Amino acid sequence: MIDYQAPLRDMRFVLYEVFNVADDWARWESLSELVDQETADAILEEGAKLVSKTLSPxxxxxxxxxxxxxxxxxxxPSGFKEAYQLYSEGGWTGLSGNPEYGGMGMPKSLGAQFDEMSCGANLALMLYPSLTSGAALAIDAHASEAIKSLYLPKMYSGEWAGTMCLTEPHSGTDLGIIRTKAIPEDDGSYSLTGTKIFITGGEHDLSDNIVHLVLAKLPGAPAGPKGISLFLVPKVLVNDDGSLTEPNSVSCGSIEHKMGIKGASTCVMNFDGAKGYLVGDLNKGLNCMFTMMNYERLFVGIQGLGSAERSYQNALAYAKDRLQGRAATGVAYPDKEADPLMVHGDIRRTLMNIKALNEGGRAFSTFVGQQLDKAKFGEAYEKQKAAGLVALLTPVAKAFFTDMGLECCVAGQQVLGGHGYIAEWGQEQLVRDVRITQIYEGTNGIQSLDLLGRKIAANEGAYFRLFADEVRVFIGNAENSEFAPALSKALDELEQATEALLKQTADDPNTINAACVEYLQGFAYVAYGWVWAQMAEVAKAQLDSGTDDQDFYQAKVTTARYFYKRQLPKGSALLKAAVSGAEELYGLSNEQF
Known part of the structure; x- marks a missing residue:
C-alpha cells in the first residue's frame, strides 16, 4: 500500500478556478479578515503534511x-493518542469553529478539502475529532452562553471530545420512539437514564473528557419526534471554572466488533441518572440536531470520497508497476518481460471510472460547501437560495458519494487482482471501512426518501427548480460548449422525471418509496455532468491561453469527455427506472418473496 497524498492541485482548481470561492470570502466582512487565498493555501499545505506524515502511516x-x-x-490503537494530540495542537478540530470561543472560523468550502484528505488518510482516526466538531456546531447554535463559554474552547482545542447519542437498541431511524428519560432536577439540570448504541467515540483514551449530546424525553412529553429534547452530558463533571471534578454516571457497556473502521470505538453507552444540561428548547431536540445534519451528512459523504481517492492512488500505482501480459497492439515495453497493467483497456476503463467519479465528487462537494458558506456568511439576498440548495443537495452528496465510494474501492481492489484481497496492500481494508458510510448518519435509502419526499414532493419542487435554474443559466452562458447539448438533454430528462413522479405521488403513496433510490442516483449523474462541464470550460480556456500546465488541463477535458460518453448515460437509465411505477414492487405478497 502506498502512502496517501492529498490531491492539492485538484483542490485548488475547484476552489479558485471553478467556483472562485476566494472572491466570496473577500466580499463577506465576517470572513474577509480571517481567510484569503494565501491563508487557505497555507492551511491546505499544512493539512497535507499532517495527513501524509501522521495520519496515513x-x-x-x-x-x-x-x-x-x-x-x-x-x-x-498504538499511535492514535499521539496523532490525536498533534492534530489537536494544530487547531484542526476547531478549523470551522466559532472564533469567539477559540475556533479558526474557516469556511466549509475550505474545510471540505481538509475533510477529504484527512478521511482519505485515516478514516477511523478522523471520526473522533469530526464528532467533536459536529457536537460543537450544535452547542454553538443552540446552547446557552454559559455552556458555550465553558465547553466550546476545550472542544475546539481537542482537550475534550464530543459525541452524538441518538440510536437506541429498539430505535434507529425512528427516533420518535426513543426511551431515554430526562428528569428535571432542582438545580436546573436533568437526570438522564437510558441506553444508546452505535455511539462513535463514546469512550476512548484520547482526551480528558467526552461531551455527549443525548436525545431524551421528559415525562409527559408529546409523543413521537415532537417530544424529544437535547441534553449535554459530560463524561466527567465540570466546575464553573472549567476544571474537572468527579465522573458522571455515564459508562461504556461494551464496544462493537465491526466489519471496518476498527480503530474507531463504537460503543454501547449507559446513562444511569447522569447529570445533563438542556441544549436549546424543551421538545425541540431534533431541531437542534438538524442544525448540524447538513454539515455532518456532507462530511460522511466526503468520507466516501476520501476513501475512493485513496483507492485510486493505490490502484494507479499498482497498475503502473505490475507487469502482466502484452498490449493488444503488440509489445509496448520490449525491454520488459511483460507490459504494465496500464496497457489493458479494462484496467484503463476502471481507473478512468474512479478518476471521473472522484474529481466530479470533489467539485460537487466544493459547490455544496460553498452553498453552506453562502447560507451562513452571505448577504441576505443569497442566504435563502443557498439554504434551499443545501437542503436539496445534501442527501444527494451523502448518498451518492458513499455509494460511489464503495464502488470505487471495490474497483480499485479489482485492479490489484489477488493482491487486492490481501491485507498488506490496503485495498480490502478500504472496502471494509467505506461500507459504513452508506449506513450511518442516515442510511442511503433514508437520504433518497429525504430527497424525493421532503425536499422535492413536500414543496412541490421548489428546491428542485433552484437547482435546475442554476444548470440552465450555465447552459445558456456556455451554449457553444461541446457539453451543453448533452447536459441540456440530461436536465430535460431529470425535469421530466421529477414532474412525472410528483404526479404519480398524488395518485399512489408508494411512489416515493419505490422510486427514490434510482431517482437520487439519476439526479446525481446530472449534477456531476453539470460540474464536469464547468471544469471542462475552465480547462479549455486555460489551454487556449497557452498555460504551462498543459497536462493537467488536457486531462480535465479528456476526463470530462469520458464522463459524458461512459457515465452520464447511466443517469438516463436510472431515471427511466424511477418513473416505471410501484405496481410490480408491491405486486408480491409477503409470502411470495
Whole structure:
C-alpha cells in the first residue's frame, strides 16, 4: 500500500478556478479578515503534511490492532493518542469553529478539502475529532452562553471530545420512539437514564473528557419526534471554572466488533441518572440536531470520497508497476518481460471510472460547501437560495458519494487482482471501512426518501427548480460548449422525471418509496455532468491561453469527455427506472418473496 497524498492541485482548481470561492470570502466582512487565498493555501499545505506524515502511516496498524474494551474503559490503537494530540495542537478540530470561543472560523468550502484528505488518510482516526466538531456546531447554535463559554474552547482545542447519542437498541431511524428519560432536577439540570448504541467515540483514551449530546424525553412529553429534547452530558463533571471534578454516571457497556473502521470505538453507552444540561428548547431536540445534519451528512459523504481517492492512488500505482501480459497492439515495453497493467483497456476503463467519479465528487462537494458558506456568511439576498440548495443537495452528496465510494474501492481492489484481497496492500481494508458510510448518519435509502419526499414532493419542487435554474443559466452562458447539448438533454430528462413522479405521488403513496433510490442516483449523474462541464470550460480556456500546465488541463477535458460518453448515460437509465411505477414492487405478497 502506498502512502496517501492529498490531491492539492485538484483542490485548488475547484476552489479558485471553478467556483472562485476566494472572491466570496473577500466580499463577506465576517470572513474577509480571517481567510484569503494565501491563508487557505497555507492551511491546505499544512493539512497535507499532517495527513501524509501522521495520519496515513497509522491506517493499517489501526485496523490490525483495533480498539479494546475492559472494565468500561476503551484503549485505542498504538499511535492514535499521539496523532490525536498533534492534530489537536494544530487547531484542526476547531478549523470551522466559532472564533469567539477559540475556533479558526474557516469556511466549509475550505474545510471540505481538509475533510477529504484527512478521511482519505485515516478514516477511523478522523471520526473522533469530526464528532467533536459536529457536537460543537450544535452547542454553538443552540446552547446557552454559559455552556458555550465553558465547553466550546476545550472542544475546539481537542482537550475534550464530543459525541452524538441518538440510536437506541429498539430505535434507529425512528427516533420518535426513543426511551431515554430526562428528569428535571432542582438545580436546573436533568437526570438522564437510558441506553444508546452505535455511539462513535463514546469512550476512548484520547482526551480528558467526552461531551455527549443525548436525545431524551421528559415525562409527559408529546409523543413521537415532537417530544424529544437535547441534553449535554459530560463524561466527567465540570466546575464553573472549567476544571474537572468527579465522573458522571455515564459508562461504556461494551464496544462493537465491526466489519471496518476498527480503530474507531463504537460503543454501547449507559446513562444511569447522569447529570445533563438542556441544549436549546424543551421538545425541540431534533431541531437542534438538524442544525448540524447538513454539515455532518456532507462530511460522511466526503468520507466516501476520501476513501475512493485513496483507492485510486493505490490502484494507479499498482497498475503502473505490475507487469502482466502484452498490449493488444503488440509489445509496448520490449525491454520488459511483460507490459504494465496500464496497457489493458479494462484496467484503463476502471481507473478512468474512479478518476471521473472522484474529481466530479470533489467539485460537487466544493459547490455544496460553498452553498453552506453562502447560507451562513452571505448577504441576505443569497442566504435563502443557498439554504434551499443545501437542503436539496445534501442527501444527494451523502448518498451518492458513499455509494460511489464503495464502488470505487471495490474497483480499485479489482485492479490489484489477488493482491487486492490481501491485507498488506490496503485495498480490502478500504472496502471494509467505506461500507459504513452508506449506513450511518442516515442510511442511503433514508437520504433518497429525504430527497424525493421532503425536499422535492413536500414543496412541490421548489428546491428542485433552484437547482435546475442554476444548470440552465450555465447552459445558456456556455451554449457553444461541446457539453451543453448533452447536459441540456440530461436536465430535460431529470425535469421530466421529477414532474412525472410528483404526479404519480398524488395518485399512489408508494411512489416515493419505490422510486427514490434510482431517482437520487439519476439526479446525481446530472449534477456531476453539470460540474464536469464547468471544469471542462475552465480547462479549455486555460489551454487556449497557452498555460504551462498543459497536462493537467488536457486531462480535465479528456476526463470530462469520458464522463459524458461512459457515465452520464447511466443517469438516463436510472431515471427511466424511477418513473416505471410501484405496481410490480408491491405486486408480491409477503409470502411470495
Amino acid at each position: 497509522l491506517y493499517r496498524t489501526g485496523d490490525e490492532q483495533g480498539c479494546h474494551w475492559q472494565d468500561g474503559k476503551v484503549s485505542t
